[in-house]
Amino acid sequence: MQVETHARSVLKAVSWRTLATLTTAxxxxxxxxxxxxxxxxxxLExxxxxxxxxxxxxxxxxIRWGKQDVPSFVLWFTGLPASGKKAVADGVYRKLTATGIKVERLDSHDVRHLFPKLGFTPEEVDRHVRRAGHLCSMLEKNGVSVVASFVSPYRESRDFARQLAGNFIEVYMRSTVEACEQRDTKGHYRKARAGEYRFFPGVDVPYEDPVGAEVVIDIDNVSEEQAIETIWRYLKRHYLNAI
Incomplete structure (x- = not known):
């Protein structure tokens, strides 16, 4: 996707003004x-x-007439590992960026880099998701929307993040373990089944399906583009109708 730079916009304005002045003269x-x-x-002109x-x-x-606020929100992607969260979240983020609204992108790996000693036990994962929820809510309260993608396998952790946010949109990337394993090009499922990884959602710890997610994507039956468009329609209807 191409966007126009500030320098290009300025040059276009100058060239148009020059052409208009020459026409008048x-x-x-x-x-x-x-x-x-x-x-x-x-x-003089x-x-x-x-x-x-x-x-x-x-x-x-x-003049206030015709102005409409665009509310900030937290768009939280959850689902099994390799359920397509990151790819779809990236696609939605690109579309949001193109609108000009303030938006940030957070992925689980981004936050984990800040806490390199954090492990993957249920307790550590819970702390990880809660920290991410705090970060998302702080950005949202300052007028910045957030596109976040976290496995976030435990319902209680996700509910905690929801309670912190003013506008929380849970996107459940629904998929079977078998389908995720087929998508897993990095071999994480194979390593988990071999015992190299512990506490792997869908293998040796459960993934708790969301209850009442705002958007449910059956990613086994739709393409990434269709998933992005479904989420985009939801955002346009509920949050971006002024754009």
Whole structure:
């Protein structure tokens, strides 16, 4: 996805203003035949329209009509390992970024890097998810929406994160263990079954399915693009209708 840089936008504005001024000067010259007058009118037009533009923008900034707040939210992806959380979350994040709203992306690995000694026992995973919930809620309270993807296998931990947030959207990437194992290109499931990993959700510890998730994606039956579009429609209907 391509986005326009600030430098490109400025250059486009300058080129358009130059073209418009030259057009005005040319019209004056055609009707009067006086080059000096045409040049003077062109220069005056530049400054007059710049001043009028500033006044126009400031006047509209004071008018509340037509303005609508876009509420911040926490979009929390949960599901078994290799259920497609990261790929779909990344896709939704890119679409949100393109709208211009303030949004941050948090993945489980990002937070774990801050706490390298944190393990994977149920107690440690619970602390990990609660920390992530606190971080998400702090960003949300400061007007920044968050796209978060965490296995977050325990319902109590997810409910804790929900209670902290003002607008919490749980996205359940529903998939079977067998399908996730087929997607697992890194061999995590194989290592868990061989005993190299302990406390692996779906193998030797349970993954507690969400109850009442706002969005449920049956990822075994839809493509990533379809999943992204389903979530996007939900966001547009409930949070982004002003965009």
């Amino acid at each position: 040319l019209i004056v010259f055609v009707f009067t035949g006086e080059f000096a007058l045409a040049l003077t009118v062109g220069v 530049v400054f007059a329209k710049m001043a009028l533009y500033v006044f126009h923008e400031r006047a509209w900034q004071k």
